[in-house]
Amino acid sequence: MSEENIKLLKKAGLKITEPRLTILSLMQQNQNKEEVTHFSAEDIYKMLLEKGEEIGLATVYRVLNQFDEANILIRHNFEGNKSVFELAPEEHHDHIICVDCGKVFEFNDEVIEKRQKEISAERGIKLKTHSLYLYGKCNNIDTCDENNK
Ligand SMILES: [Zn+2]
Ligand SMILES: [Zn+2]
Structure with a gap:
């Protein structure tokens, strides 16, 4: 559990919960990969499953929306696609x-x-x-x- 992320959530006014920390660090781990850095809720849900994390899709949606509102993530609604999220870029x-x-x-x-x-x-x-x-x-x-x- 990273101290940095705990601070980040607190600063955003969000309570520290396991799903929030897990999803945040998952997005960070993928941030610097060449290929995919823009994820739909389903993408994230699948990656969590692969890691053996038991976080439901509804929770993933909820956490992503909270992160979006807190400006931790940016949501994009690309034409013809579902919403995708990326970490707010510097x-x-x-x-x-x-x-x-x-x-x-x-x-x-x-x-x-x-x-x-x-x-x-x-x-x-x-x-x-x-x-x-x-x-x-x-x-x-x-x-x-x-x-x-
Ligand atoms: Zn193509
Ligand atoms: Zn981008």
């Missing part, structure tokens, strides 16, 4: 999503970031936050081969 990034296999690519482009602020400012808006999602077909041969023929 630096902003945007997403490209493959509409076929659901693979998520992250990017951060200075020019796009700058232009969004300028376009908002031209309309008298001080930009606070934004979500930019691009949708396409990736070139993953295993899952998306059909689309590239």
Whole structure:
């Protein structure tokens, strides 16, 4: 049980419970993996099962919603997909999503970031936050081969 996470939950005003700590550390363990860092509630539920954790799907949903409200996680509602969650990143990034296999690519482009602020400012808006999602077909041969023929 990590001291850091206990502090993090307390700071977020959440009581320390076993499911909360378990789900939080599971997301952290997967954070730096190349491939998948955006998980649906079902993904997390399955990973917990594989680890022999007995946390029900309803609890997973509840904990994810609480983490979302506490800004520990960010929820994305990618088009045509279920909500996915990722740990709140330290630096902003945007997403490209493959509409076929659901693979998520992250990017951060200075020019796009700058232009969004300028376009908002031209309309008298001080930009606070934004979500930019691009949708396409990736070139993953295993899952998306059909689309590239
Ligand atoms: Zn794909
Ligand atoms: Zn992301």
